[in-house]
Amino acid sequence: MNGAQSLIRTLVDSGVDVCFANPGTSEMHFVAALDSVPEMRGVLALFEGVVTGAADGYGRMADKPAATLLHLGPGMVNGMANLHNARRARTPIVNVIGDHALTHKGFDAPLESDVDALNGWTHGWSRTSTDTAAVGKDAAEAVAAARAGQIANLVLPADVSWGDGGEPAGEVAPAAPATVDDARITGIAGVLGGSTVILLGKGATRERGLRAASRIAAATGTKVFAETFPARIERGAGLPAVDRLGYLAEQVQWQLTGVTNLVLVGAKAPVSFFAYPGKASELTPEGCAVHTLAEFGEDVADALDRLADAVAADTEPVLQAESRPALPTGDLTPQNWADVIGALLPEGAIISDEANTSGLLIPAATAGAPRHDVLTLTGGAIGQGLPVAVGAAIACPDRPVVCLQSDGSAMYTISALWTMARENLDVTTVLLNNRAYAILRVELTRVGAEGAGPKANSLLDLSTPDMDFVAIAQGMGVPATRARTAEELAEQFQRALAEPGPHLIEAMVPSLV
Amino acid sequence: MNGAQSLIRTLVDSGVDVCFANPGTSEMHFVAALDSVPEMRGVLALFEGVVTGAADGYGRMADKPAATLLHLGPGMVNGMANLHNARRARTPIVNVIGDHALTHKGFDAPLESDVDALNGWTHGWSRTSTDTAAVGKDAAEAVAAARAGQIANLVLPADVSWGDGGEPAGEVAPAAPATVDDARITGIAGVLGGSTVILLGKGATRERGLRAASRIAAATGTKVFAETFPARIERGAGLPAVDRLGYLAEQVQWQLTGVTNLVLVGAKAPVSFFAYPGKASELTPEGCAVHTLAEFGEDVADALDRLADAVAADTEPVLQAESRPALPTGDLTPQNWADVIGALLPEGAIISDEANTSGLLIPAATAGAPRHDVLTLTGGAIGQGLPVAVGAAIACPDRPVVCLQSDGSAMYTISALWTMARENLDVTTVLLNNRAYAILRVELTRVGAEGAGPKANSLLDLSTPDMDFVAIAQGMGVPATRARTAEELAEQFQRALAEPGPHLIEAMVPSLV
Structure with a gap:
């Protein structure tokens, strides 16, 4: 060997x-x-x-x-x-x-x-x-x-x-996560309440952690957020709903207004994604005490359970009711395309979300959809959405994968489509073509850059030439269609979900900015 | 500022x-x-x-x-x-x-x-x-x-x-290349002859270096090779012709058989691209003395000129005559597509060559074509051909760029096509679609890997699904056509060269292996 x-x-x-x-x-x-x-x-x-x-x-x-x-x-x-x-x-x-x-x-x-x-x-x-x-x-x-x-x-x-002489080795047991000690649980129990926020991170945004956090919130009035970009968050009807911290520093500051205690659970204290002239990098409010219930590598879900048992022994979690948007009509907009997804998202879906600015309204539109998982862009390095969809589909061949993918980001790893076709993966990609690096248009304004003119704006523009993602997908073996209206998107999305194997729908959604 | x-x-x-x-x-x-x-x-x-x-x-x-x-x-x-x-x-x-x-x-x-x-x-x-x-x-x-x-x-x-307070600075003069001393020239002059090889590397494969090397060869019988993958080599009618060392170790060993002195000019002594069980990494023949006329960073062309003046004062370089293959006919083959390029390559072309196995016969087919430059895959990291063509076209807007690009390598940086369209670059890409990582089929045999079966071969196969590079190119704004015969390739190549802006021709050339 x-x-x-x-x-x-x-x-x-x-x-x-x-x-x-x-x-x-x-x-x-x-x-x-x-x-x-x-x-x-x-x-x-x-x-x-x-x-x-x-x-x-x-x-x-x-x-x-x-x-x-x-x-x-x-x-x-x-x-x-x-x-x-x-x-x-x-x-x-x-x-x-x-x-x-x-x-x-x-x-x-x-x-x-x-x-x-x-x-x-x-x-x-x-x-x-x-x-x-x-x-x-x-x-x-x-x-x-x-x-x-x-x-x-x-x-x-x-x-x-x-070389010859290879020797297979048996499995090595991974290190077990450390159990959080009782003193930490008791200490955190003492700071819960209406001006406290629990921030859920790695290991805490799955059903077990969400249920425990929801019980704590219901019993104590503590607010709960998930970190901005969870690796995997379980959500939808029948699970506790939790809002994520915003992407923009201003959103996070608004979400944390008046908070005096911040409890971290597998998460880090929030910092701004980027720096901006004259703005803070750290987003924890001044004077707010920061506590750690459990770090990544500790048994995060166990710690949440024990905290819930300590402060909410008789309290049930608050579960999201099923609630879907009505199917919209008319030319695609940043709102109505999200409503189409929310209206039609199938049970057990896995969403690979790299919709960026186009996806701003997706969390609200899908909050009451059947139970699903969302995988987000954890590190900010764009080009993640399509490949992550490939991997998720191979991990879970019996679940439908929905890849919500913005145009600019798609082009970093576009050949993932070919692997979807080769492996006949059940991935429905909704490609949001807004013909721009729209996020950078937002950021160009936010950073206070002066003197930006046609040359600067040209570097944020993807319309010269327009990309035809239907042709690109078909060229890599993925059946593809284009939707310009909500009705077309709904019809194409339903059809793609009903058929096995990969599909791409190029959704012509205008840029928010 | x-x-x-x-x-x-x-x-x-x-x-x-x-x-x-x-x-x-x-x-x-x-x-x-x-x-x-x-x-x-x-x-x-x-x-x-x-x-x-x-x-x-x-x-x-x-x-x-x-x-x-x-x-x-x-x-x-x-x-x-x-x-x-x-x-x-x-x-x-x-x-x-x-x-x-x-x-x-x-x-x-x-x-x-x-x-x-x-x-x-x-x-x-x-x-x-x-x-x-x-x-x-x-x-x-x-x-x-x-x-x-x-x-x-x-x-x-x-x-x-x-930040404010930026201060533009004036140009800083780059370090001048060091001049090689006379003793080195004289020493090398003493080892020239029929069992000596001069190996031309960086700075030595442009017209000046090639002319000097040709004079030396003509006067002394010394053989001249260029390194395997030159960054830029000038060639064609009116310039001295020089063969490159082969990609495979066996080719290099054959090329260097009987050589007792190897003279390096901006090059390193040849080593095998990869290691193979039981085969040598160093390709200089045993007992062969290695001399350095000039290293990169020294004035390589000047050293060659002075060596030529020392040993070949009255000798003219031997120049390649114009000579093109006849335009072939029939279904595309690894030979006839190269002949089409050789027959039609325009004056002053820049070839970005990432044709890999499909391009094996391109050097011979283009040797007597009008003067042109060839840019090769210097570091072996595939995905170079299309981007290098973009840059060459921007550097030389008045020259036609011909990108000879294999299918597998193309997919690493395929979005270069969009930039060609955006900048309206005069690049004609001939995309050799042999539906395989053909080089790896060669290498799988060469490394002596045993037990390879369907799973192994599947990882070298690009035909499931077949890629449609016409669709992919059109999806990125580049006009594209498909050629299955030599006649079609010739017609499409001529038309692409005659029209401004980028074109892609998907040439269905069967794999060599």
């Missing part, structure tokens, strides 16, 4: 049985070894940003890591923007980064680069396997590290991969 | 007047400042790999740097694969990397990342501007550093960009 075979066998035995891949020559033994381990599924993507974004979507929905296969440093850098998002999401991922043979590293061959520098940038766990016999053990430890909610980079030199 | 305005003014005054950009919020003051400096041209791309690849193509053809504008660490990583190629090409580039405001850096906002780690990976020159008054000086030094043939990364925090 060679190193690659022992690696794949170990991954499978550790519960990792999907590998998103964009291989090159140095990974050929890994590719060949896929046939020796039938349980491992290889999923080809045409660009590494799709590979890593798919692994992110998969990990968020499967609650376990996928593997990726990346080609040396240059392949890895192509995947790093979506690894940045995955790091912010605390998604477990095991990256297998093929590298030159150890015997070849010193010759500065054309593709040689400093992979260690890249490992540092992605944070998390990293190791270079230097011994074929240890590859299995390295892989098992990588999986355990990833399961703690981080990116694990396993660098696999080609000669370690092709 | 703010920092951004002083930066752009300094760039222009230092001769840098094109900026390839994919901006975000932290770059809004830079974007706004474009309107205050009319001489600076901003060129929008939809993905940072297009931005940096275009800067590479521009620098290779303009012999001076373009600027880029990249959005924080995640934007920078998206551009780094093509910066890797640019580093190998020794292309001058000035990257302006917008970063969070200095006052905002400590808050670990969602897009925060370690830009210094990325600076290390790209090598070259790097600096973070921390003082608005010094931005101009920093920029002038960045341009000077880039002009020495490297990547210069200038990190511009948002508050340094928007």
Whole structure:
């Protein structure tokens, strides 16, 4: 058994049985070894940003890591923007980064680069396997590290991969989350009330955490928000509803007005997404005390349950009633397209949300839709939506995936459409074509940039030439249609949901700005 | 004047007047400042790999740097694969990397990342501007550093960009290349002859170097090769012809059989692109002495001229006669498509060559075509061809650009087509669709990977689903047609060349393997 075979066998035995891949020559033994381990599924993507974004979507929905296969440093850098998002999401991922043979590293061959520098940038766990016999053990430890909610980079030199003497290793138990002590629960219980906000972050925006937080809110009057960009939030009819903190600093300051105690649960104290001249970066109100109920890596849901039991023993959570917008009519607008989605969102949907400015009204329009999950742009590195939809669909083949995708962001990783077609994934992409980097039009004003004229505005414009996303999608094998009215969008959305496999609907929604 | 305005003014005054950009919020003051400096041209791309690849193509053809504008660490990583190629090409580039405001850096906002780690990976020159008054000086030094043939990364925090007190700086003279001393010339002159090879690298594959090398070869019997992947090689009728070293180690070993002296001119001693079990990485024959006439950074062309004057004072270079293949007929093949290009390549063309396996026969078919330049995949990070074509077309608006692009590689940076349409660039892309990562089929065999079966082969296959590059190109605003026969390709190629603006021809060329 060679190193690659022992690696794949170990991954499978550790519960990792999907590998998103964009291989090159140095990974050929890994590719060949896929046939020796039938349980491992290889999923080809045409660009590494799709590979890593798919692994992110998969990990968020499967609650376990996928593997990726990346080609040396240059392949890895192509995947790093979506690894940045995955790091912010605390998604477990095991990256297998093929590298030159150890015997070849010193010759500065054309593709040689400093992979260690890249490992540092992605944070998390990293190791270079230097011994074929240890590859299995390295892989098992990588999986355990990833399961703690981080990116694990396993660098696999080609000669370690092709060498004989590979030994599969058994699963390594991941570190259990630490239990929060009673004193912390009691202390936080003492600050709850009408001028306190609980901020739910990683591990706290799933059903268990939401129910506990809702009980606490109902019993004590404490307000509850979710962080601005949750990795995964469960919502809809039958679950407690929770608002997210806004994207703009002004929104957050308004949401936190008068708050004297802020309780963090798997979240960080809110900061502005960007800096603006003369405006604050920290958004916690002055004089507000900040408390931590549980950090990521601690047992967040358990801490919320215990806090709820302490202050709301007899209180039930407040659940969202089913309530959908009426199906709208007329030319598409930023409001009515959201209402179409809210009116028709199917039970159990997974929304990959990179609608950006076009999606401003989606949370309200879908609040009372049947229960669903939403995966958001955790790290701000655009080009996440389509790949995350790929991964979510592979993690949950029985659930409909709805990708709400803005035009500008789509173009960073557009080849994800091809993988959707190749794998026949049940993803309905609603591509919001507003012909602009609309968010930057907002920001250009907000940063107070003076003197902006035609050249500046041209760099925010996507209408010269207009993109035809129907043609682009069809060119990658995804059936596609265009909607200009709410009626067309509703009809096309229903049809896409009813048919298996991927579809794209280009929705011509005018820019908000 | 703010920092951004002083930066752009300094760039222009230092001769840098094109900026390839994919901006975000932290770059809004830079974007706004474009309107205050009319001489600076901003060129929008939809993905940072297009931005940096275009800067590479521009620098290779303009012999001076373009600027880029990249959005924080995640934007920078998206551009780094093509910066890797640019580093190998020794292309001058000035990257302006917008970063969070200095006052905002400590808050670990969602897009925060370690830009210094990325600076290390790209090598070259790097600096973070921390003082608005010094931005101009920093920029002038960045341009000077880039002009020495490297990547210069200038990190511009948002508050340094928007701060008042910017001071444009005058041009800083770049370091002049060192002159090679006479002793080295004399020493090399003593080893020339029939068992010696001169290997031409950076700075030596332009007309001046080629003419000198040809004179030396004619007078002494020395063989001359160009390195495998030149950044820019001038060739065609009226110039000395020179073969490139092969891509496969076996080819190089054959080319260097019996060679006892290897003379490097702006090149490194050849190493295998990848390692293979049981095969050598170093390709210089055993016992062959390696000499360096001039390194990159020394005056390579001057050294060649002086060596030619020393050994070939009365010898003229041997020039390639005009000679084109006949226009072929029949279904497209790996041979006949190359003959179509050779038969019809226009005078003064710039070829951006990422045809990979499909392009194996292009060098022979175009050897006697009218004089042209070829830009090759210097660093092996695929996704270079289309962006480099963008940059070359902007550097040389009066010359036809021909992009020979394989299908798999095209998909990494496919949105370059949109920038071609937006800027109405005279680029004719011949997209070789062989429906496979054909190079990896070759390599899977060469690395001796055993046990490869359907799963492995599936990861090298691009036919499920087939991509329709005509639709994809049209969706991005580029007129496109499909050719299945040599006659169709010839007709479409001639028509595309005759019309202004970009065109794409999808050539259905079967895979070599």
